[in-house]
Amino acid sequence: MIDNSVDAEATEIQIKATPDKKKLLISDNGTGMDQVAFNKMLSLGYCDKNDQKVGKYGNGFKSGSMRIGSDAVVFTKCKTSYSCGFLSQTFLLAIGATEVLVPMCTWDLEGNIVGDERQADKSLNIITTYSPFESEEDIVAEFEKIKQTGTNIYIYNLSTLHDENSELQFFKDDIKLRERRDDHSLSPSERDPPIKYSLKAYCAVLYLVPRTQIYIQEHKVHQKIITRTLYKTKTSAIKLAGCAECYVTYGFHTNPKMRNINYGVFMYHRNRLIEPLVKVGSMTAPNSVGVGVIGCCEVPYLVPTHNKQGFMQNNLYLRVKRNLAAAFNAYWRMCIPSGGIGAFWKTVRKGMIDDPFLQCHNCFKWRPVAKGPDGIINLKEASSMWCCKDNTIPGQDNCAAVEVGDLVHTDRKIQRRESKGRKRKKPEEPEISTDEEEGVRTEGGKELIGRKVKSFLSMNGNTLWVFAVISDIN
Numbered sequence: 446m447i448d449n450s451v452d453a454e455a456t457e458i459q460i461k462a463t464p465d466k467k468k469l470l471i472s473d474n475g476t477g478m479d480q481v482a483f484n485k486m487l488s489l490g491y492c493d494k495n496d497q498k499v500g501k502y503g504n505g506f507k508s509g510s511m512r513i514g515s516d517a518v519v520f521t522k523c524k525t526s527y528s529c530g531f532l533s534q535t536f537l538l539a540i541g542a543t544e545v546l547v548p549m550c551t552w553d554l555e556g557n558i559v560g561d562e563r564q565a566d567k568s569l570n571i572i573t574t575y576s577p578f579e580s581e582e583d584i585v586a587e588f589e590k591i592k593q594t595g596t597n598i599y600i601y602n603l604s605t606l607h608d609e610n611s612e613l614q615f616f617k618d619d620i621k622l623r624e625r626r627d628d629h630s631l632s633p634s635e636r637d638p639p640i641k642y643s644l645k646a647y648c649a650v651l652y653l654v655p656r657t658q659i660y661i662q663e664h665k666v667h668q669k670i671i672t673r674t675l676y677k678t679k680t681s682a683i684k685l686a687g688c689a690e691c692y693v694t695y696g697f698h699t700n701p702k703m704r705n706i707n708y709g710v711f712m713y714h715r716n717r718l719i720e721p722l723v724k725v726g727s728m729t730a731p732n733s734v735g736v737g738v739i740g741c742c743e744v745p746y747l748v749p750t751h752n753k754q755g756f757m758q759n760n761l762y763l764r765v766k767r768n769l770a771a772a773f774n775a776y777w778r779m780c781i782p783s784g785g786i787g788a789f790w791k792t793v794r795k796g797m798i799d800d801p802f803l804q805c806h807n808c809f810k811w812r813p814v815a816k817g818p819d820g821i822i823n824l825k826e827a828s829s830m831w832c833c834k835d836n837t838i839p840g841q842d843n844c845a846a847v848e849v850g851d852l853v854h855t856d857r858k859i860q861r862r863e864s865k866g867r868k869r870k871k872p873e874e875p876e877i878s879t880d881e882e883e884g885v886r887t888e889g890g891k892e893l894i895g896r897k898v899k900s901f902l903s904m905n906g907n908t909l910w911v912f913a914v915i916s917d918i919n
């Protein structure tokens with residue numbers, strides 16, 4: 446449902462409980478819908494969304510709202526009209542309906558009913574009889590809440606669990622699914638990651654590069670570009686025959702509390718998160734390998750399932766996962782060469798982020814930001830109303846400035862790879878990553894100073910290291 450708001454070019458989405466906590470309100474300031482678009486949204490089985498948009502399947506609203514509650518009233522206002530519609534299981538049950546009826550009504554800006562007046566009257570009568578909006582005045586009042594254009598969706602008769610209490614729990618700045626294992630007395634392996642039960646945690650990473658501000662219970666969600674919250678990041682290419690090259694970035698997250706719960710690859714599709722915390726390669730083993738590592742990739746050629754909670758498990762998907770596994774295994778060996786994970790964690794401090802980025806509250810652009818003298822930054826504290834003008838990085842300190850090239854991946858390394866014009870590998874060979882740095886190395890008692898080129902090639906679980914000295918001053 447959030448996707449629908451994003452598709453409608455909303456800059457702000459509000460998700461909150463009504464004061465009686467009996468309804469969930471999802472509102473946005475997007476373009477709203479005209480009568481045709483509104484009919485499509487509320488008609489079951491209709492599927493005609495612009496392919497480029499996130500809410501591709503057009504059923505996000507229907508399946509989404511009916512999952513949360515039995516009844517929904519939708520108010521939408523676009524440049525040319527106002528519409529109200531009612532998708533209600535309670536109503537259908539009450540009248541013993543044999544087919545799905547969705548009462549809808551549209552007015553032009555002067556308040557004249559658009560289309561068949563008798564049909565509209567009938568619809569209005571049903572809405573005022575069966576919904577919480579009991580009169581036309583109530584409906585008009587709802588339209589007045591929409592400032593220019595936008596959509597307000599009320600969902601009520603919220604789903605309950607076996608104890609007949611609501612499945613949703615409302616908190617000061619979050620909405621959670623009850624009956625998830627978030628009990629701190631459980632061991633980390635038994636606990637669900639917050640993304641599974643916390644709307645706030647989910648919205649924070651729902652979009653690869655967030656461009657729409659989301660508020661939950663009137664608190665702004667601190668959304669993030671996940672790779673820009675990590676330590677020791679490294680980007681590798683995913684190359685499959687006949688598919689556009691894409692990238693995965695691995696890094697460690699620096700919050701020790703979440704290390705054991707939150708790790709794995711976040712797989713995005715057209716900017717939208719499809720599968721979080723996918724375990725790949727040696728991460729899948731029941732040991733500490735991979736703990737604390739987050740991967741992030743966007744794979745445009747995979748196909749999400751209907752509800753966008755996963756990808757189609759086809760051959761291409763398995764091949765992508767194999768690539769992700771090879772890149773992860775190589776990354777892990779590079780970071781933890783001798784298996785000394787304990788020693789490694791001792792060097793990591795919370796907030797020790799490679800390339801922290803913040804989003805401007807005014808222009809929504811993402812900016813690299815400077816870390817403190819100790820190399821630490823608390824993005825969360827810095828972020829709520831942060832603006833470009835607060836930035837200390839020259840050239841990135843005003844809303845007019847263009848954003849840096851690659852917001853997601855550590856572009857430095859990608860650019861270098863491309864500029865080197867490395868020969869194209871045959872598809873599906875294990876990925877070779879290279880990393881260059883200035884270095885000193887002792888070999889045969891002789892100190893060699895020069896540029897060292899580390900390469901690692903992962904194959905069958907073995908790592909081959911190449912160490913080349915380009916210049917030798919001795």
Ligand SMILES: [Zn+2]
Nearest residue numbers: 805808833844
């Ligand atoms: Zn700005």
